[in-house]
Amino acid sequence: MQLPGPLSALDLLGLVVLALAWVLTGWLALHPARRPSVTVLMAQYRRDWMEQFVTRQPRIFDASIIDSLRQGTAFFVSTCLICIGGGVALIGDPTPLANLASDLNAETALPITADQALIKLKVIIVLAFLAEALLKFIWSHRVFGYCAILMAAVPNDPADPVALHRAAQAAEVNIQAAKGFNAGLRSIYFGLGALAWLIGPLALIAATALVTGVQIRREFFSHSRAAILNRDIG
16 A cells, blocks of 8 residues: 655644544533533433333333334444445445545635645555444444343332342443443544545545534533423423
8 A cells, every 4th residue: 555645744733633523522511510511411411311210010111112222323333334334335445535625626725735645545544444433333232222121120129129229220320321422423423424524635634624513512501401401490
């Protein structure tokens, strides 16, 4: 495989910004300073869910929720596999992207590279995010399965001394599964942003800023968050 030429300072800056944004948005979602994120708020609702689960009869509703969560992770596993397969095919033959870049260079003022080795590197970065997302979704699917088993182990009698303890265990496992799912979605977001590097480093930085803004807004300033935060029953 031919190695790409030296990356420009803007290319390296774009990659650093992309990596830092990906790491920091994930960290902020799990460790908010003052304003609780949607991830943190939903973790408490998951604990509340398991408390209600102890006394709910029958428990078909809870089983259907867990099943739908596992189906969601399975869908994204399949999607990531398909996208990775397409990306690997492009690495094997980047000619279509190189031809498209040449055509765009001829018709626009965009500084799009047609160097096939550099195009391969850019596709590999996208594939790295997709691979990370795939691993997170697979693990999330498995942990939701653990949660289902723990829920099945909760005694039907709420007066049983182990009922609340096992429900609390199921809640924490459920929260861990959700963290994996959210991390997978985050990697997909930034993988889509990394596609902008095919246009150029400035496009990569702009796309990273856009994706970061979307992530921060949805975690801290969205209407959904406001509705989730409003626990007032008055």
